[in-house]
Amino acid sequence: KIDLAERVKELLDKEIQTVFHNVTKELDDIQPQEAETNDTDLRQHGHKIDKKIVGFEDAIDDLIGKLEQPSSDPVGVISIIGMGGLGKTTVASKIFNDPGIEYLFPIRIWITISESYNPKDIYMAILEHFITDDMSGKSDDDLAEKAREHLKNAVFLLVLDDVWTPDAWKDIKRALPWGSSRSPSSLPSDKTSSKVLITSRHTSVALSANPNEQPYALRFLNKDESWKNNATVYRSL
Incomplete structure (x- = not known):
């Protein structure tokens, strides 16, 4: 009887381990897709979603530190x-x-830029923070110039999410106050210069936007961090 009980226990343990292994493998297989879904949700709703995340605390602190530093541009x-x-x-x-x-x-x-974008939409999105006039009838050149005029007198943070190509950056750059009279040397020493924060899949975009600054390569989360973040998502459903 003892041998039989031990044998049954051994078989049950083996079965449990097999099931656990299979479930873990399936979760690992779907994790990138799940993460993509979460990120896409944020892109659809922009910056309005605020949820607790695990594993990126150091990255957030490092990037905030970079944003706080004065810029030579x-x-x-x-x-x-x-x-x-x-x-x-x-x-x-x-x-x-x-x-x-x-x-x-x-x-x-x-x-949010994404793979398919319209430069006019970008310029108008900037102008919405400064004016309420209907600018839809203006040309791209006029809108870019108007946005540039407003931005050069402001201390701003512009987040450009999901930029796909260097050409997209060139379109965006037209609306930014490069070489304006409001240079860092004219700013009080205790003031932060304006910043642009880009997210992209492509290093070429980052180097096109700033060839003098190494882009911040976001690391992969480990399994424990991924489990905790997924658990947070599941609890919120």
């Missing part, structure tokens, strides 16, 4: 790069909503 550019679904948008959202960042940058603008 009228507008400093910092990029976060990583594969789709890694959490770039989530990190950018946490930074965007940080109370210290809100204090440093009176004007904060969030624009």
Whole structure:
């Protein structure tokens, strides 16, 4: 009887281990897709979603530190790069909503670019933070110039989420106050210069936007961090 009981226990333990292994493997297989879904949700709702995340605390602190530093350019550019679904948008959202960042940058603008975009929509999204006039009939050149005029007199943080190509950056750059009279040397020493924070899958975008600054490569989460983040998502469903 003892041998039979031990044999049954051994078989049950083996079965439990097999089931656990299979479930773990399935979760590992779907994890990138799950992460992509979470990131896409943030892109759809922009910076309005604020949820607790585990594993990116150091990245958020490092990037906030970079944003707080003065820039040698009228507008400093910092990029976060990583594969789709890694959490770039989530990190950018946490930074965007940080109370210290809100204090440093009176004007904060969030624009989702994505693979398919219209330059006019970008310029109008910037102008919405300054004017209420209907500008839809204006040309791209007029809108870019108008946005540039407003931005050059502001201390702003512009988050450009999901930029796909260097050409997209060139379109965005037309609306930014490069070489304006409001240079860092004219700023009080205790003031932060304006910043652009880019998220992208492509290093080429980051280097096009700022060839003098290494992009911040977001690391992969370990299994424990992924489990905790997924558990947070499941509890919120």
